[in-house]
Amino acid sequence: xxxxxxQELKASSSCDWPLLGTIISRLRLQPGQQLIDxxxxxxxxxxxxxxxxxxxLVGIDISPQAIHLAxxxxxxxxxxxxxxxxxxxxxxxxxxxxxxxxxxxxxALGFAPNRLAALREIRRVxxxxxxxxxxxxxxxxxxVSPPWPEQAAAAGMELESEEERPHEPAMWRRLYQLWxxxxxxxxxxLGDQQADSMLMEARTRSRSLENxxxxxxxxxxPGGHVPSP
Ligand SMILES: C[S@@+](CC[C@H](N)C(=O)[O-])C[C@H]1O[C@@H](n2cnc3c(N)ncnc32)[C@H](O)[C@@H]1O
Numbered sequence: 734x735x736x737x738x739x740q741e742l743k744a745s746s747s748c749d750w751p752l753l754g755t756i757i758s759r760l761r762l763q764p765g766q767q768l769i770d771x772x773x774x775x776x777x778x779x780x781x782x783x784x785x786x787x788x789x790l791v792g793i794d795i796s797p798q799a800i801h802l803a804x805x806x807x808x809x810x811x812x813x814x815x816x817x818x819x820x821x822x823x824x825x826x827x828x829x830x831x832x833x834x835x836x837x838x839x840x841a842l843g844f845a846p847n848r849l850a851a852l853r854e855i856r857r858v859x860x861x862x863x864x865x866x867x868x869x870x871x872x873x874x875x876x877v878s879p880p881w882p883e884q885a886a887a888a889g890m891e892l893e894s895e896e897e898r899p900h901e902p903a904m905w906r907r908l909y910q911l912w913x914x915x916x917x918x919x920x921x922x923l924g925d926q927q928a929d930s931m932l933m934e935a936r937t938r939s940r941s942l943e944n945x946x947x948x949x950x951x952x953x954x955p956g957g958h959v960p961s962p
Contacts, residue, residue: 742777746840772841776803852888862957901947
């Protein structure tokens, strides 16, 4: 990804510097508030945001290994007790109602077996007025998911913004070309099983990039105090 990749995060996603800026400006968090990172992986995105915005973090991921690694990384970013990580799913986070002022879900919503249930769960764990920033990739022609205004309404959320990430498909194309070109390095550093899986992803997903539309979406749970302009 070159120098658009924020190295410190070690994100397993398309999270780049421009996306971090968008998330901060869209979530509008205040110091001391609560942030949730859904499908947090090894935690870098949420930990970086929690440090930058001086908020508390809870990260949720389906993978116990990812949660273990995220918990180990937390002290690199935050003082003790500012971040916790739990195993859970996008549809069943295990968090209380109205838990957080903001949430992020970076390149993870597409893995939810029931996308609408995941969006409804996010609404439940957000406070009234709380915002959620997610990334989503789909097909430009013949999209599988309904348009975002419909998805937001079905989940009881307001769609605040839907911003296209026009550079995102090209970023994946460059990355996939590098994986193929450096197959020997992948095999040496990651082993055959992981390298085979990555090369398979590179071959199958490269074909669909022409038709890919990637967006950053901000949803808001209705209610709460909205300051007058
Ligand atoms: C592409 S990675 C993104 C990780 C992280 N958000 C980042 O930006 O580095 C997708 C993550 O979603 C998690 N995941 C997949 N299905 C999930 C589900 N149903 N519920 C919660 N997490 C899930 C995976 O374990 C993985 O960590």
